[in-house]
Amino acid sequence: MRILHTSDWHLGQHFMGKTRLEEHKAFLHWLVEQVRVQSVDAVLVAGDVFDTGTPPSYARELYNDFIVELQRTGAQLIILGGNHDSVAMLNESRSLLGCLNVQVIPGVLADIEHQVLILNNSVGEPGAVLCAVPFIRAREVLSSESGQSASDKQQSLQQAIADHYQQLFEQAERLSEDHHHTHGRRLPIIGTGHLTTVGASSSDSVREIYIGTLDAFPANAFPPLDYLALGHIHRPQKVGGHEHMRYCGSPIALSFDEVGQQKEVLLVDVDESGLRAITSLAVPIFQSxxxxxxxxxxxxxxxxxxxxxxxxxxxxxxxxxxxxxxxxxxxxxxxxxxxxxxxxxxxxxxxxxxxxxTQQASLTSDARITLSELSPLQVFARRLAGEELAPEREQALQSLYQALLSEREQEA
CATH class of the missing domain: 3.30.160.720 (Double Stranded RNA Binding Domain)
Structure with a gap:
């Protein structure tokens, strides 16, 4: 079967006072067309559908219109909540969308077996098993313990997330094996995630989530999935050089430091042998x-x-x-x-x-102090030390600094 992997839409984002409405509308229209043209069986949205937990009405309308348009293609849609998304907001329409061949996983569910889904191909037959993992909040998988150090908390959270993936993977393996016994073929196992992995390269628009005290999840802690569809990092990339672990990135540039990136969505082909091929589809630039x-x-x-x-x-x-x-x-x-x-x-x-x-910002960053803690002369001295000046100009400024310092001492 063929899966389309996308993430980090950030519907409703305002960029330097500019709305992204027209860009997002054009992207979603393009995406539906790709689902038709490329004969996609299922679409995975790996988190951050919206830019905020309280998206404007036009962003919700874009979301709903996309779902209606996608249903006409016959493709299955799975939406995972991200750190920008509101669990309550995504959850409010979850039951309704379930009637439209859409599965929404806003957060870790009380019954995690509901996060293991069967993905069907175009003729309605099971084609893969999905471990549908959204952005994981620490409170959803971990109980707080007093007396833990920061290192202990990080280790506990990392282990709790790894355990969550393993539980889902074991359930998915059972479903895959059952299908093999009854139909003679294994179902490949797909996973999702919305988090930072070790070594992933981010951009200015990525709001660091740092799940509890966890800043990055190691790639070797994921179970042996046939494909891992990741979100949160806006730059498309492999994880640790692994072909089957991918960030697809955001479909539009969400900050100026993403200028020049080729935005993309990923076509993922799987069969009973596992991952067959990954093809990137370049997203057109709708606003330069x-x-x-x-x-x-x-x-x-x-x-x-x-x-x-x-x-x-x-x-x-x-x-x-x-x-x-x-x-x-x-x-x-x-x-x-x-x-x-x-x-x-x-x-x-x-x-x-x-x-x-940027140079002025560095005056206080190294020492972790604020400008209010420095006198004007101290600011002047630090700023002067950071300059590369001609010898005669440096001598003149140093003389000025010494004169001001002497005057200040006399006043004191």
């Missing part, structure tokens, strides 16, 4: 994002290049742009200067950064 960096002269050239590329690709929408200003970042009227550079170009500037802001 770009980043440029440099001084004002360099930015003028870079912006024109971005706009020209947009025209060459036949895109009609303005590019959403992040601008990082170097060298000229001391100017007080930086924002209007940068916006003036974009006049007449198919660009919309959403964010202007001063390069020095």
């Amino acid at each position: 994002l770009a980043r440029v960096k440099g001084n004002l002269a360099e930015l003028a050239i870079a912006m024109k290049a971005v706009a020209a590329e947009q025209i060459s690709l036949g895109q009609t929408k303005n590019v959403w742009l992040e601008v990082t200003v170097a060298e000229d970042d001391y100017l007080s009227d930086l924002q209007p200067r940068v916006e003036h550079l974009a006049d007449g170009l198919a660009l919309e500037i959403l964010l202007v950064r001063r390069q020095r802001s």
Whole structure:
């Protein structure tokens, strides 16, 4: 059978004051078309359907419209809750959607056997067994114990999650073996998850979930599944080099540091022998994002290049742009200067950064102190130490610093 693996839609996300409604609508329409064209039997959504636990009404409408459209293809739909999703909100329509060939697993269920599902192929025959694991909250699998160290808590939680997977896997193995005895063929076992695994590469838009004190789950703690469909990390990737453990990533760029990533969904073909093939389907770009960096002269050239590329690709929408200003970042009227550079170009500037802001942030990060704990002279000294200056300019600034320090001591 053929399964389509997708995750991290984040319906309802607002990005720098911009709605993603049109992008998400276009993506979901494209996704339904792929299900038809690629003869997909089942669609797995591995968490973070919505961006918040209280999504706006238009996001819920997108969700419902997608389900209606997908049912016309005959494909089965399985939706797993993510850390951004509300268990209560997903659960409220669970019974109703069950009548529409949709299984919703909002969180760890009281009877975990209900998380082991049979996936049917296009002719209605069992094609795989699914261990449907959503985002796991510590309270769902672990009882708090007093006196535990942070390391003990992490180990206990890791073991509890591993045990949860193992229990589901053992139930899935029984179903697979029963089918083998009665029908002469084994059912492959698929798993899901919404968590960070060791070594996974994330992006700025990934809100670190750190389940309890667990920052990353080791890949070798998963049972021997034929395929593991993961969500939460927005960058598509294999886990630990394992072909059968995959993050499909988010379908649209959810932060500027995801610019340039090829977004995708995964077609997964399985049969009684296990995993047969994984094929990535590139998701079209429905809204272009770009980043440029440099001084004002360099930015003028870079912006024109971005706009020209947009025209060459036949895109009609303005590019959403992040601008990082170097060298000229001391100017007080930086924002209007940068916006003036974009006049007449198919660009919309959403964010202007001063390069020095990142340097200033480092003044306090290493020592874990705040600016309120430093005097102006201490801030000046730390900032000066982080600069690479010409010898004569460094000497002049050091002289200024010493003069200010002497004046401060006299006042004291």
